[in-house]
Amino acid sequence: MSRLIASLAAAAGLLATTSARAVEISISCSALGKEYEICKQGVDAWAARTGNTVKIVSTPNSATERLALFQQLLAAGAGDIDVFQIDVVWTGTLGNHLLDLTAKGQAVIGDHLPAMVETSRVEGKLMAIPWFADAGLLYYRKDLLDKYKRPVPETWADLTETARLIQDGERKEGKGEFWGYTWQGRAYEGLTTNALEWVASHNGGTIVDEKGEVTIENPKAAEALKTAAGWVGTITPEGVLNYTEEEARGIFQAGNAAFMRNWPYAWALAQGGDSAIKDKVGIAPLPKGGADGRHAGTLGGQLLAVSKYSKNRDTATDLVMYLTGEAEQKRRAVEGSFNPTIVSLYSDTDIARANPFIGDLVDVFSNAVARPATATGQNYNKVSTEFFNAVHQVLSKKSDPAQALSRLDRDLKRIKRNGWQ
């Protein structure tokens, strides 16, 4: 009898340990371009190594919608998703629902790009680990610049002129759907990143400065918006007012545009086997706003965080550490042109072979403009929404730049009325 009990206990113990070891972790990966595929390969490798299973939860392509979804899930305390892929500007907003990773991440966090680490912290605590870095880049058609004997544009004025020249030339040759420049103009977070680049490159500030002062109402910002509004309908299709990253890429990759503003992910796709513009594409920093302006790409990128409501926090944290580790970041850089956040990988020869531009990107990242997420804290989303709506109105010629910016200034001060927090 006692032997039976003992063996039962042993069996129960065995069951308990196996179920504790092999668990199912849900991760939300975004699915922009190749992202889903690359993410799947990464988590599958981890699953094979640890014996756990991983479920990938699909999320909307639009960052604004993805954040809304995460906020709803987390506000309800739902443990359905263990690991979240979050945008660099969301750490403050979602921080209350994320697991503090300081203890686990402290040892490796020093290897990452400082700008990215900064976006992972909330009040000094590490709430996420950087996964890949992003910054707005200018994509151009090498073959067309050669054909029309033009250099890569240095300023927005150069770009406007070159785009116009190529567009007119190509259209004359019968390509009626050819456009000069495509970018992201839909009223969503992507427009904030685009417009911040225009404003910052004209030395017009970053909407709200580091001290939390609203700085957007200035003549340089107005000039930047005026330039951009001038593109709509001339070198950029009017439909850009409803474009996200993928619509812009659709036009460029089909060979119907000379220039495109996009994130680095578009590189691997433009160079893919089914791309109409394979080997005809180049990448450069975004143009300066005039001779005394600066090259400014908005800092983007994604972090991985663990939900506080996860039932398997340790295993989920383990997955995060694996995915953000050096080996996986290198694989993602080679296969998906996702830029590593680990600094030493920028001098890696395998990555340099796959992405010849990787060396230049270190400069782009060190000059990247951060969105005012830290200064505005919980209110960032409101600030960004007011900003992209104001810009959208200028682009659709519903209001003139100076007027829109003065209204924006008033609205932002309204949001700020009792301080940002």
Added chain:
Amino acid sequence: MIMSGAVAGAGAPVQVTGRGRRSSLTRSRIRAAWLFIAPSLIVVALIAGWPLARTIWFSFTDASLDALGDYAFIGLENYLAHDDGGWFGILAEPDWWHSVWNTLWFTAVSVSLETVLGMVVALILNAAFPGRGLMRAIILIPWAIPTIVSAKMWNWMLHDQFGVINDLLLRLGLIAAPVPWTANADTALWAAVMVDVWKHTSFMALLILAALQMLPQDIYEAAKVDGVSPVRVFVRVTLPLIKPALLVAVIFRSLDALRVFDLIYVLTSNAKETASMSVYARQQLVDFQEVGLGSAAATLIFLIIALVVVITLAAGRVRLGEDPR
């Protein structure tokens, strides 16, 4: 509908007995009546009453989605507050009033178009012709597709570079360059109206058709004998007779259109110029985590919809009263 039926059922016996002492039979009848309607009352209270009451309660607090349990009562501040020489709150928010205007415009235009087109379709379907049954089934297809799916579908069809609509119009030579239907605020609301009309005309037609089928044939025969012109028959006979059903259909559609969310959200995202009231409320609630402010917006939507229904009903009744001459 359940609610009004239940209230009428409960109220009737009380009125019959008047002020005097009720007999035990009446009392037991009333008790039985309450017993029978209790399940529906409980269901209504749970699925409509409770969320509504909670939303109204939240509209007087500073609750945030981030920490729902932690909030303070702030009175009417979400609606209107005077602070530092400026007015704050939803009622002082130009964006809110813009979304109200968008929604009312959308409702008026789309419901009018649907009523007229639905009437035409219903009159055609009411006539006897071969394949009528099949036709009635086919016309319901757009209505059966979930709005989110049809909105996404139309979004691609209306796309300025890849969309089939622009391609069609270009080939027909009706436009010289692709039109970015959903990108421009002026055309975007019209695009939303078009998709809504495409989807809901059949619903309208079905309700009107049901009313047409109930009409007594002898009036028409009498009209025929008297040699009244078809237009006159429609205006003087058909229209007055189906008016109550038409009014119900219009109210149904208006209620739906006033809550419009998915269509506008999918077609134009969060753009201020095209936001409807529901889009505005959702943005406050979810994007900005302002449960208090969002609830205040939701409460206002509730009030506005109630107001529109009352006005429509009143307008309908007044005209009904004038009619018999």
